[in-house]
Structure formats: structure tokens, C-alpha cells
Amino acid sequence: MKMRKLSWLLLLLVFVKTNTLLAQKSTIYTSDLKDYNRAVSLFKDNQYASAQFLFEKVKEETKDEEIKSDCAYYDASCAVRLGHANADVLMESFLKEYPTSSKSNQAYVEVAHHYFNQKDYAEALNWFEKVDESQLSAADRDRFNFQKGYSFFSSKNKKEATTYFNKVLKSEVYGPQAKYYLGFMAYEGDNYQEANKYFDAVSGDEKYAEKLSYYQADMNFKSGNFQKAIELGQKAMAKSTPAEKSELNKIIGESYFNLKNYSEAIPYLVAYKGKAGKWNNTDYYQLGYAYYKQNNFENAIAQFNKIVGGKDAVAQNAYYHLGESYLKLDKKQQALNAFKNASEMPFDAAIQEDAYLNYAKLSYELGNSYQSVPAVLLGFINKYPNNSSRPVVEKLLIDSYISSKNYKEALVLLEKNKTPENKSAYQKVTFYSGLELYTNRNYEAALQMFQKSLANSVDAEFTARATFWKGETEYVLNDYNKSLLSFKQFAGMSAAASTPEYKNSNYNIAYAYFKLKEYESAGDAFQKFIDKVKDDKTRITDAYLRLADCRYVTTKYWPAMEAYNKVIELKSVDADYAYFQKALCYGFVSRNDKKIEELNSFIAAYPKSSYRDDAMFELANTYVATNKQDLAIKTYDRLTTEYKNSSFTSKAILREGLVYYNSDRNSEALVKFKKVTAEYPKTPEAMQAVATARLIYVDSGKVSEYANWVRTLDFVAVTDADLDNDTYESAAKQYEQGNNAQAISGYRAYISSFPNGIHVLKANYYLAQAYYAEGQKDKAIPNYEYVVAAPRNEFTEQSLTRLGQILLNSGAKDKAIPVLLRLENEADLAQNKVFAQSNLMKAYYENKEYSNAVVYAEKVLSNPKTDDNVKSDAQIIIARAAMQAGEEAKGKAAYAKLLSIAKGELAAEALYYDAYFKNKESKFEASNTAVQKLAKSYASYRLYGAKGLVLMAKNFYGLKDSFQATYILESVIQNFSDFPDVVAEAQTELNAIKAEESKTNSSIK
Secondary structure: OHHHHHHHHHHHHHHHHHHHHHHHHHHHHHHHHHHHHHHHHHHHOOOHHHHHHHHHHHHHHOOOHHHHHHHHHHHHHHHHHHOOOOHHHHHHHHHHHOOOOOOHHHHHHHHHHHHHHOOOHHHHHHHHOOOOHHHOOHHHHHHHHHHHHHHHHHOOOHHHHHHHHHOOOOOOOOHHHHHHHHHHHHHHOOOHHHHHHHHHHOOOOHHHHHHHHHHHHHHHHHOOOHHHHHHHHHHHHOOOOHHHHHHHHHHHHHHHHHOOOHHHHHHHHHHOOOEOOEEOHHHHHHHHHHHHHOOOHHHHHHHHOOOOOOOOHHHHHHHHHHHHHHHHOOOHHHHHHHHHHHHOOOOOHHHHHHHHHHHHHHHHHHOOOOOOHHHHHHHHHHHOOOOOOHHHHHHHHHHHHHHOOOHHHHHHHHHHOOOHHHHHHHHHHHHHHHHHHHHOOOHHHHHHHHHHHHHOOOOHHHHHHHHHHHHHHHHHOOOHHHHHHHHHHHHOOHHHHHOOOHHHHHHHHHHHHHHOOOHHHHHHHHHHHHHHOOOOHHHHHHHHHHHHHHHHHOOOHHHHHHHHHHHHHOOOOOHHHHHHHHHHHHHHOOOHHHHHHHHHHHHHHOOOOOOHHHHHHHHHHHHHHOOOHHHHHHHHHHHHHHOOOOOOHHHHHHHHHHHHHHOOOHHHHHHHHHHHHHHOOOOHHHHHHHHHHHHHHHHOOOHHHHHHHHHOOOOOOHHHHHHHHHHHHHHHHHHHOOOHHHHHHHHHHHHHHOOOOOOHHHHHHHHHHHHHHOOOHHHHHHHHHHHHHOOOOOOHHHHHHHHHHHHHHOOOHHHHHHHHHHHHHHOOOHHHHHHHHHHHHHHHHHOOOHHHHHHHHHHHHHOOOOOHHHHHHHHHHHHHHHHHOOOHHHHHHHHHHHHHHOOHHHHHHHHHHHHHHHHHOOOHHHHHHHHHHHHHHOOOOHHHHHHHHHHHHHHHHHOOOHHHHHHHHHHHHHHOOOOHHHHHHHHHHHHHHHHHHOOOEOOOO
């Protein structure tokens, strides 16, 4: 009994305890459920922040694992909807902690739907992929399939998108949308039959109607149904967005274009806005071609020339029609570049051939800076031997050899093609090449060219001209006998009379005789020239002067005076010389009184003449001859006072001493003789002064005094005088006979034996001359230096000239400069002064002493006796120095002057700068004209051709012609790699242009 009571009591206690625990648990559970339900209610009301707070609270407090699991799900779902950064972490945590939760699949679905609604399709797809589709209800499945399909569609995964869209085709809600997107994908894939099937299925839905018109217009266009595309496009236009309107304009315009209805196409093509605001090369081509077909060539060009960098059939077609458009407007240089570009593209063989033909013809007409015109024409003949225009091109080829002046390349081509029909061209090209070489002072090469021309005699006129210029070249090379023969041959040719050289033939013959010292014949030839030519004042004046000299030398003084008078009447630059020579003539006809009168008149009339010291010396001598010693002495004194550095000064002092000696005024004579020996030692005058002084000392019995005086003179060795004379005369005889090698040996022996001998000055001078004649010019330097270091003498001027030449030719310009400065100051002969000034000008320029170079250039230009070649040198130095100093205005003026007289490469340089300055002034058309002339006349000077092309590109860009600018620059880069500086400039310009043009043309990279 007790045991049973105890059991019941124990059972009661357990029951009470259990009920107490159950009551406590139930109270807690009820409280958790209340908060949980409230949180769910907030979640459904989209109050996610409040709901999340409660879910987190319940999850923290509840002991119920199921509620805890649901709270974790809703907590993560709230985070997703609130866009919290840790939403993914919370959801992953939920799935990891509660993998068996019934809400796991729903979690994936709802998060995916949320991201889908936020249009974050990539993230939505990430969650859709986690969903177990088998657990979805029928109601949720359509929404899931459509949204997942659309997410694939947005991710460009058309295959998967198609799979999911196909699953909802029968859905009342999602079916129309799926069909629309399936149609759109088919449209994008150019499957227009499939696209139309789906689009037709939704065509009754207003929501899609506007878009469908656009797509159907585009599909019809792409299918070649252009008229239908136009109708649909115009129908869709009113309800389309601006971007769609732009595309519709393109569809309609291009449809009209394909139907060859160009006038209707133009307004639509113009209205097209391009892709991302940019057109491509095809867009420009279509509009350009439409304008072209309407004969609106200006607008056609404006579009075609925006096609930059095109390398396809569209570009080739565009460039060809661009060339034709330019031709219609007579813009031939632009047409040349366009045809050249089209001819280099292989996409359409017929267009390529016709473009090449046009390019070749225009190259002949205008010149070509890219390659020689003959090479272009020959290239066409070789590439298209069966072209119907071949005979025309072959004729142009022959003419181009001459017109292009690109003789070097022309000769290369002709040497390779020595056919009989090219013989005439070869004769002319070698002739003109010889002229060019002669102009550039390359005389040896010029002579070879004239000889080649004569070896291919076809045209009698060119045979005659080549003969004449062969004579000119031989003359310049000092081969006067051959020169005379050539001039005579020329004069005897029947074709000579029609040549431009004929009028000067007697003049040239006369000079050849003159150089051969056949003065009688020379004078007769000069007279013939004077009798025949009336309109060449410069040569007529010179001919009168040389005629006078010839008559003078042949002692025909009265005819000489008549000719000298003509020179004076013509106010020649040589009038002073003529006046002086005329005065001398009076002495030879025994009219010393008239001679004295004329010399005095000359001295008064020509105060700056280089012959004034000659005149004073001659006047004083004439006074002596007429026994007017006082006037003679007065005149000698005047000469030595006014001309301390004259070659006549030492002679005047000596003559004055002789006058005193002959008048028995020995003490005064000795003063003069000693002055000569002191101031002009070793000169012939000093030697004569010593000899005459000896007579005075001997006559007066003062031999010892004479001996003491002579010992102070280092150039007189009385005891060795005979040996001195004999040694010198032996060498001099060899020199006079033209035996230079023996003369050199003799003069060297004399100088070695008699370093202070009587004839040491002469010996040094003639030794130097002999070395020079033998081509041993460097060995002549010390001997010329000896002569010029001595006091002024009869050899000083010639020695300075030769010494300057040798130093310049050996590259020792720094040593040459002081020599040339002396020559400039001391020269009596005008040509030697010009030689000094012109070479000082060049030397200073090469030393970059531009101010000094300009000073001497201006001196050269101011000298009326300067020839055109030297004037060209002076002008180019002024121009270049000005450009180096940044004085462009001065450079411009100098280049303009140079252009009027320059030939060859200097002319090319001047023409380039003519174009350069016009470009700087924005005179783009005029600048291009100058560049075209450069290409036409000076194509062989490739540096200036390349630089000119860069200028032309700048000009065209200034004229808004992008194609011309870029094409020319690209051609420079491709064709002129031998001039890296020019290529670099072209590349810089091209990069700048392309950068600018890429803002509106999507084809430019």
C-alpha cells in the first residue's frame, strides 16, 4: 500500500512539474509566434526594415528551430529588398544553416524576381539558376520561365533565351511578350522569315505596333524589298524615337539609292545622324554618289573627300568618282590624287585600270611629285599592254621625258629601252640633261651629255644646239681650240639659224679666238656680231669693248678708239676702262698732248675707278716722255699718296728716282731708291733701284758707302749675282716653254740656293703657277703665301686669287677668309673682286655667320658685273640667312627675287618657298598652284617635291578637303623615306587631321 501511494505521489509530482514546464513553454511560444506573425505581416506590407528588425529579434529569442529557420529566410529576403550589402551573405548563411528548409527554393525564386524587377538581369539569372524548377507551382512557373528567358536575352544568350521563351508561348500573360522577343532575336539574326512569323503573331497588339513597323522596314530593306522598306519606313517615322528616325532615314535613303532614285535619296541620307553621332565611309560614299549622279559635283566632292583611310571596294569606287567630280570642275591636281588612290586598289579591276589611265594622263599634264612622270606612263603601258589608249600613252611618254625635266630618271628608263623609236627622245633628254648640268656648273658631266646627244642625232635642230653647248662647255673648261671648232661647226649647220643660240654664235666664236690670242680674227668676229645683233645691249657693249681691245693689241689704234668711244657712249660699267684705254691709244699715234689731256680728264671724271692709279702712273710717265719732269714728279707723288697699296706705288717711287737721276739730282734720287728697297724689298723695282743707286755711288766715288748700304739688304748678294741670274733664267726658260715639271725642279733649286736672291719673288710666284698647272695645288700654297706676304707687287693679286681658290677647294675656308678679305680690298680686276666677295659670302654662311654672309651677298648683288649664277647664290644666302634668323619677311622678299633668276635646284627651292609663304597667308589655292609648278618643272629635286606635297596637304585641309590632305600625307610617308624629317612632319600632320576627322567619321581609327 505504501508503495502504491508513493508511486502515485511520485506520478503526481511528475505531472505537476510537467504541466508547469508546458505552461512556461506555451507562454514563450505564444509570444514568439505573435512577434513572428507581426513581422510576416510587415514583410507582406513591404515594410522590410521594420520586418527585418522583428525577424532578427525573434530569431535571437526563440528556441524553436523552425521559427528560427523562417526568421533567417525572411531576414535575408528583407536585406535583398533593402539592397543591403550583406544580403548575399545572409542568404548564403540561411541556406547553409538550414539546407532542408522548405523555404530554400522559394528564397531563390523571390530573390531572382527581386533582381529582375530591379532590371539587374545578370544577378537575377544567377539566382534563377539555383531554383529547383520541379518545386514550382503552375502559377509561378510561367513567370519564372519568362523572366529567366528574358534574363538570358539580356545577357545575349539567345539559345537559352529561346528555350525559356518557347515554354510560355501559350501563356496568356507572357505569350505575346515571348513571341515579340523571339521575333526580335530572329530579326537580329537576319532570319527574317522567322522574325515575321512571330511579329505577325503580335501585330494586333498596340504595345508592339510602333516597334514592328521599324523592324519590318529594316527587314524589307535587308531583304532587297526596297519599295516596301520605303513604305514601312515612312509609316513608322511619325511614331519613332529620334534615334529610330535617324535609322529610318538611313533605310529609306539607302532604299531610294538602291533603286537609283538619287534625288529622292538625298534628303533622307542627309537626315541620317550616324551611329553614335558618326558616319562611316559607306555613308559618305552613298550621299556623295547620289550628288554625283545629280551632277552636283561640289557636294559630291564634299562627301567623297570625307572618306579617310578607306581600303575596300566602297572606298575605291568613291575615290574614282571623286576624281571624276574634280575633273568636271577642272580641279586636276585633286583629280590626280583621287585617281592615283583608286588605281592602287584591286577590288574592281575595271575601275583600277581606268583610274590608272586618268592618273597617267594627269601626271603628264601637271607633273608628279610622287614619282617621275615617265615612270608613271611606262608603268601603265607595262601593266595594261592591251589598253586601247596605249598609243596615246606612248606618245605622252616620249614627251614626258622632256617636259618633266626629270632627266636623271628619264635616262635610266631610256637606257633600259633603247628602241629606235626612243632615239629621238634620248637625243633630247641627253641635251636637256647637259644643259641642267651646265647650269649647275658640273661641266665635265655636261660635256659627256652633249656628246651622247650628238651620238644620237635624229633632230637637226637639237644636233645644232648640242654642238653649240658642247662648245660652251669646252670654253668653260679652257679647251679653247675645241670650243672654237664646235662654234664654227654650229655656225655652219643649216638648222642653226632657227635655234635660240644662233644670234650669239659670232660672239662665242669671237671669245674663243680672243682666248687663243688670235686677236685679228677675234676682232672680226666681234664686228660681225655687232653688225647682226641689235637687241642685246649687254653683249653689244661687251663686244665693242673686246673689239676695241683686239684692235688695240693689233696696233690698230684709231679703230680701237672708235670702239672704245662706243663703249663710253653706251654708258657701260666698263666705260672707265674704255676711257683709259682710249687715252693710251693717243700715245701710240704720237698724240701725247691729247693723251695727257684725256688722262687728266679720266682722273677727274672717274674718282672711284679701279684704273685711276693706272691712269696716274701712265700720266706721270707721259710727262717724263714729254720732258715735263716737275709735272711727272708731282703726279708720281700724288699716286703714292692716294694709293699706298697700289701695284704701281713701288714703280712710281722708282720712276721718280729715275727722273731725279736723269736730272742729275742724285741725292734726291738716292732717297727714292732707298725708299723702294726699304718698303718693297725683293721686288724687281727694288733690284733696279739698287742697280741705279750703284751707278750714282760709283760715279761719285763712294763705292764703300754703296757696299755698306748693300750689306743691309738681305736680298742682294753682289758676288753671286751672275750665278743668281743664270740659275733663275734656266728655270724661267723651262716655264716659258710649258715644261712645268722641269720648271718646278729649276725654281725649287733656285729658291734653295738663293733664298734671298734677286729673283726670289718671281721664282716663288712662277713655281706656284707651275704646281697649279700640274694639278699639285696643295704644294703651291707655301709659294703663293710667300708672294702675298711680300709688299704689294705685280703678282700679289693673282697670287691672292689662286691661294683663295686652293684653300676653298681643299675645305680650309677659315684660312681662305683672310686671303679673300685682302683680295677684296686690293684687287684691281673686277672679276677678282667679285670672286672674293662671292666666296666670302659662301664661307661666312657655311660658318653660320649669317650677318656677315648677308653683307657680302648684298655687295655681290650691287655689283653690275655679277653674273646670274652668282646672283642666285647671293639671293639664296640672303633668303636662307633670313629664315635661319626668323626674319621671314626678308626671306620672302629674297626668295621672290631669286625666283626670277634661279635655275635648277635653286629655282626649285625658291618655288617651294613661294608656295610656303602663300600657305602662311592662307592663300591655299595660290600655294597649290606653286606646288603644281614645282612638280611639273622640277620633279627631279625630290626633297622639294616632298616638302611641296606636305604644303599641298596643308593647303587642301585648309580648303576643307580631308581626302586630298590625308591621301597626300600618306603618299609622302610611303614614297619619301629617304627624307626622314619630311616624313616625320607628314606623320604629325596626318595624325592631327585623323584625330580631328575621327570626331565625325567612325571608319577612322
